[in-house]
Amino acid sequence: MARPRLPVGTAGKITSRRDGPNWIAFCKYCDLDGIVRKIRVWDATKTKAENKLRERIRDRQAVQGRVNMGTKVVAVGEKWLSEFREQVDLGNRSGSSLDTYEHRWNTHVKPRVLGLSMGDLDAGRVDTILQDINRALSASSAKTARTVLSGLWGYAVRNGPLKINPVRDARPVENRKRRKAPRALEVHEALAIFELADGDEIAVRQDLPDIMRFYAGTGERTGEGIAVRWEHIDFKAKVARMEGNFVRTKADGAKINDGKSENAQRDVVLADWLVTMLLNRRARVAAQRGIASEALTGWIFPNSKGGLREASNLRRDWRAFRVRHGLGDWFTPRTFRRTVATVLTDALPARYASDLLGHSRVSQTTDTYVGRKAPSRRPAEVLEVLGGDLKEGSKGAP
Known part of the structure; x- marks a missing residue:
């Protein structure tokens, strides 16, 4: 029986x-072109020669982009990130x-490998x-x-003789803390916050009253509200077109991308x-610029110089407002998103809220965004039909 040929990028027995x-230590090596060539090295002792040959094999595989069990994890991680950058480009x-x-790799994973x-x-x-990252930091960081x-192991499987990604066999990351229920506002709470913002000179100067109402409506x-422009509003149809989401990355700086999902670009009634x-806002801004309202273009909620507002600056102003009025740290721009989800699902089937919020799955809306603080009376009202002839205070059947 013929001896099996060497797989590409691997070495045979060291002699x-x-x-x-x-x-002298030597072995056969199958290059990327499929041709088997002999590698030879010399050194003073047998052990030194064999180790030198192993290093030569490792270096040859590294040059060819191959990954084997001896390749350093750090090297594979950097190659995977480089591949990911190409996909971003x-x-x-x-x-x-x-x-x-990159942040998780450099701060949490790389020091541990x-x-x-x-x-x-x-x-x-x-x-x-x-599990160490989960204990020291959080379940989110560990995930x-x-x-x-998993990504760097996937790169290794694609670029070498390795066949199995062992990350899948590690235990699931368990959240050690009980997940907090989504916090949404009651209608009266939202109206009270609007009133606080209207009476806050700093908030008015920072456009917070209008921004809060836009998020609530x-x-x-957060990034979608920043990215909306006057050209996106159809006042006759009473529809706003969501065209993208504000993001800031190290590679591209501040920009508007296409959104977080296929449903991100959508019409919002x-x-x-x-x-x-x-x-009213359009008329006020147009008057300040000395133009007709219908001719107004640009960002609806710009920064102080009329340019694209930074999400980090909006969150900073929001935190300051929260501190000034004694609101908890749960009150963020996303609180209104949860409020919308809760108000809509209380009155309509959940798919209406899911479509409005741009979610790809209805379960994402109900599981993540609907906030419950007090039980609704609506289920009890529906179940009244099962009461039959029983009245409050009457006795049931013996």
Whole structure:
């Protein structure tokens, strides 16, 4: 039976023997072109010669982009990130995801794999790393670290003879803290906050009253509200067109992307009170610029110089407002998004809220955004039909 050929990018058995005063170590190696070539090295002792040959094999594989069990984890991680950057440049991946993965890699994962080779990074070691990050930081950080480790192992499988990604065999990351229920506002609470903002000179100067009402009337994400322009509002149809989402990444800086999902670009119907608020705002801004209202273009909620507002600056102003009025740290721009989800699902089937918020799944709306503080009376009212002839205070059947 013929001897099986070497797989591409792998070496055969190492053989060593004396060669004059030194030792020679040699093996066969299958290059990327499929041709098997012999590699030879010499050194003073057998052990030194064999180790030198192993280093030569490793270097040859590194030059060819191959990954094996001896390749350093750090090297594979950097190559995976480089591959991810290429996908960002092609528009196939998000720049914000790249920023997140680079941060988790450099601060949480890389320090825990320094000196390790891919052969050391088995399922048990991966599990230890993830559980350590979970204990020291949070479940969220550990889950992102798991994505990073899975990504670099995926790169290794694609670029070498390795066949299995052991990250999948590590235990799931469990959240040690009880997940807090989404916090939404009652209608009277929202109206009270609007009143606080209207009477706050700093908030008025920072456009917070109008911004809060816009979020409350549309349920938009923070970046979507920043990205809306006057050209996106159809006042006759009472519809706002959501065209994108503000993001800032290290690679591209501040920009408007296409949104977080396929449903991100959508038409959002506007309540009459919100249309009135926007019409009044348009008239006021147009008068300041000395132009007709209908000719007004640009960002609806710009920065102080008329340019694109930074999400981080909006959150900073929001926090300051929260502190001035003694509101808890739960009160963020996203609070109104949860409020919209809750108000709508109390009155309509959940798919209406899901469509308005731009979610790809109805379950995302109900599980993540609907906030419950007090039980609704509506189920009890519906179940009244099962009471039959029983009246309050009457006795049931014996």
